[in-house]
Each structure stands twice: as structure tokens, then as C-alpha cells.
Amino acid sequence: MDYNTNNNYSTTSYSAGGGGGGGGFMPGSQNASDSPSGGKRSYGKDTLRPCTIKQLHDAIHPNPDAEYFLIDGSETTQITFVGQVRAISMQTTNVTYKLDDGTGIMEVKQWIDAEQQSGDDGGDGGGQERKEKEKVVEQGYVRVWGRLKAFNNKRHVGANIIRPIKDFNEIQYHLLEATVVHLHFTRGPPGELNDNSKGGAQNMNGNGGAYDAGDMGGVQKLPAGTSAAARKVYHTIANTPQSHEGLHVQQIAQTGGMEIGEVLRAGEELVGLGAIYTTVDEQTWALLDVN
Amino acid sequence: MTESTPRVNAPYLEQFSHQTVRILGKVRQLRGEQATIDAGGQIQVHLNRDAHLQLNHAVEIIGKVQNDLSVKVMASTDMGPEGNIDFNAVDAVVDATHRYNQIFYEKEQ
Numbered sequence: 277m278d279y280n281t282n283n284n285y286s287t288t289s290y291s292a293g294g295g296g297g298g299g300g301f302m303p304g305s306q307n308a309s310d311s312p313s314g315g316k317r318s319y320g321k322d323t324l325r326p327c328t329i330k331q332l333h334d335a336i337h338p339n340p341d342a343e344y345f346l347i348d349g350s351e352t353t354q355i356t357f358v359g360q361v362r363a364i365s366m367q368t369t370n371v372t373y374k375l376d377d378g379t380g381i382m383e384v385k386q387w388i389d390a391e392q393q394s395g396d397d398g399g400d401g402g403g404q405e406r407k408e409k410e411k412v413v414e415q416g417y418v419r420v421w422g423r424l425k426a427f428n429n430k431r432h433v434g435a436n437i438i439r440p441i442k443d444f445n446e447i448q449y450h451l452l453e454a455t456v457v458h459l460h461f462t463r464g465p466p467g468e469l470n471d472n473s474k475g476g477a478q479n480m481n482g483n484g485g486a487y488d489a490g491d492m493g494g495v496q497k498l499p500a501g502t503s504a505a506a507r508k509v510y511h512t513i514a515n516t517p518q519s520h521e522g523l524h525v526q527q528i529a530q531t532g533g534m535e536i537g538e539v540l541r542a543g544e545e546l547v548g549l550g551a552i553y554t555t556v557d558e559q560t561w562a563l564l565d566v567n
Numbered sequence: 568m569t570e571s572t573p574r575v576n577a578p579y580l581e582q583f584s585h586q587t588v589r590i591l592g593k594v595r596q597l598r599g600e601q602a603t604i605d606a607g608g609q610i611q612v613h614l615n616r617d618a619h620l621q622l623n624h625a626v627e628i629i630g631k632v633q634n635d636l637s638v639k640v641m642a643s644t645d646m647g648p649e650g651n652i653d654f655n656a657v658d659a660v661v662d663a664t665h666r667y668n669q670i671f672y673e674k675e676q
Contacts, residue, residue: 328670330571376572378571378671379672417644444652445653448653451664454670
């Protein structure tokens with residue numbers, strides 16, 4: 277490979293591999309094929325954002341022809357949300373669902389795929405997908421993936437996928453995820469938040485209240501469901517001065533006032549979570565600090 | 568907006584009297600047309616005919632908070648045995664709903 281040739285291509289998205297195999301294409305032709313996607317909004321720029329229905333109603337539509345909406349000042353195209361089906365109405369070309377997620381009500385339209393329907397009679401892969409769809413019932417909870425649209429001053433979501441919720445924890449998961457994303461855009465990533473203040477969003481997890489007090493700024497939050505012992509070991513390692521090699525199990529047990537066996541089990545849990553890693557031997561651990 | 572039904576639990580009832588709310592709790596007692604559910608505290612609910620509550624199941628209720636902080640059920644959804652639901656997450660959602668209400672409901676001024 278010749279680096280000089282590669283340099284010519286460095287402004288394009290093509291990798292050196294293409295140049296090596298093809299023996300060189302004209303830079304001009306590449307620019308020509310690049311420009312349409314640069315001028316027009318491309319699907320490549322799409323993001324998928326978890327939202328509440330209230331956010332969809334509040335979203336700013338910059339102009340009537342815009343293909344995107346602004347939520348918290350951020351361009352949004354594809355969205356996903358979880359809601360309860362209040363009404364289903366079968367139309368000739370689409371199915372319209374009225375969904376309620378507790379923050380508002382939104383109409384969701386899904387086009388009926390004629391080909392897929394006829395494929396049902398054959399009864400293979402398409403048939404199963406159809407069955408899946410039939411499970412969307414009134415008063416049931418579903419997750420929707422789709423695109424927010426404005427039509428005659430009325431908003432609806434054009435759905436790509438509507439899937440019934442099987443595990444109801446997904447409702448809580450979705451609402452918390454929507455909150456996290458909202459806070460990310462309005463207040464910045466959680467790392468910065470830690471530096472500014474310990475309170476605020478961190479407390480919303482509400483888990484392990486006793487250990488929240490022990491949280492240090494900058495130390496990552498352990499996921500809900502982490503055992504108390506693991507949290508204790510984590511905080512012991514975080515709060516004890518140490519070399520690059522981290523702390524030995526003995527030392528953690530001594531400092532934290534814990535049994536060796538307990539520390540070993542907790543350590544295993546933390547290694548599994550990717551919160552700590554082993555250093556010089558299996559029993560010496562350091563924090564896996566991503567910051 | 569009348570379309571929103573904020574998620575609350577027992578401590579929030581007073582703040583939402585005469586409003587329509589959503590409560591996810593555990594069914595503790597069934598007494599004919601009344602029931603007690605546990606959602607951050609005991610809540611007395613008045614059932615409607617369509618409500619089929621089951622003991623020790625998680626249930627989501629949409630209802631109106633009465634003067635005495637009991638809740639008149641308008642709709643209910645059975646969410647299976649209570650062990651299937653992570654109530655830490657449910658509490659976190661209620662907390663987030665009111666802490667960051669701008670994405671969940673309009674606060675009355």
C-alpha cells in the first residue's frame with residue numbers, strides 16, 4: 277500500500293481497502309455520489325429516541341415540510357414508546373391505534389402490507405408475524421417504533437413495528453429511559469452531572485438508599501440489583517488510597533470489616549458487572565474507571 | 568391536559584385529589600366492591616364492575632382520587648403475580664414523573 281495514494285482519499289468515507297482492490301477511482305466521481313446525501317436529509321442521520329407521548333405533542337416542528345421534530349432542541353426522527361391500547365380501528369389501508377401512556381394520547385397508524393397478507397395464506401414465515409400482530413389487543417400494552425408525523429395540524433405516529441409487551445417491567449424501563457435521554461439533552465451526560473452535584477438525577481434510582489450517601493462524585497453508579505456486599509467492596513476500593521495495582525482481597529476485607537469469602541463473592545459479582553478488574557493476580561482488584 | 572394520568576403512589580394522593588391518576592400497586596385485600604392495594608402505602612379503592620383484581624397480583628389502576636383519598640377505579644389492568652414486577656423501578660418512575668414532570672404532565676399552577 278502506498279500512503280501517498282491513500283492520502284488522496286482521506287477526505288472521503290472510503291477506506292484504503294477499496295483503493296487497494298479497485299486500483300483507484302476518480303476522487304471527483306466519489307464527491308458526486310456523496311453530495312446528494314449531504315444536501316438532503318439521509319436515513320443515515322436518523323436517530324431512535326425513546327419518548328413519552330407528551331414529548332411528542334410538545335415537540336417543535338420547525339416548518340410544515342420538515343421531516344424532523346425538535347425535542348429538547350435535538351433533531352428527532354424515529355421514536356419509540358410504550359403505551360396502552362385504548363382503541364383499534366381497522367381501515368382499508370391501515371390500522372389506527374389510539375395509545376395512552378399516561379402522559380397523553382397519540383394515534384398510531386400502521387400501513388397494511390398487502391403482500392404480507394396474501395403471503396399468510398401460504399402460511400410460512402409471514403403467518404407467524406401475523407399471529408404476533410394479532411396479539412395487539414385493546415387495553416393491552418405495546419411498544420411502538422415509528423416516525424412522528426404532522427398532518428393537518430394533527431400529530432400521529434407512522435409505525436414500523438408494534439409489538440405487545442410481555443414483561444410489564446418494560447413500561448417502567450421505557451419511562452425511565454425516556455427520562456434519562458431527556459436529562460441527557462437538557463443537562464448533559466451523567467458524567468458532568470456527577471461533577472456538579474451529587475444530588476439530582478442520581479437519587480431518582482432510589483435503590484440502595486443507605487449507599488447513596490456513600491457515593492462519591494465521579495464514581496460510577498452501580499446498577500440496581502447489585503448486592504449490598506458488592507456495593508461495599510466497590511466503595512472500599514474507591515475510597516482507599518492505592519497503587520495502580522489496586523487492592524488485595526485481604527486489604528479490602530480488613531478495611532471494610534468484611535469476611536474474606538464475602539469479599540470474594542462480591543468481587544466476582546463486580547467483575548461480572550465490569551465495575552472492577554483483576555490486576556497482578558486473581559485476588560487484586562482495581563476499579564474499571566471509564567472516565 | 569385532561570388526557571394525562573400521572574403515575575402516583577400513596578404519598579402523592581393528597582396532591583392529586585379530584586384528579587385522574589395511574590397507580591401500580593400490589594393487591595392486599597379484596598372486600599366485594601372495595602379493595603386495598605399497596606403502593607408506597609395502603610390505598611383504598613372502589614372497584615367498578617369490570618375490575619377483576621387478584622390477591623397478591625400487581626395491578627395498574629386508572630382512577631379518580633376522592634375526598635377521603637380513596638380511589639374510584641375507572642380501569643384496571645392485571646400485571647400478573649407481584650413478584651414479576653420490580654417495584655423499585657415502579658417507585659423510580661413515580662419519582663421521575665414528579666421530579667421531571669415536564670415530560671409527563673402539566674403541573675397546575
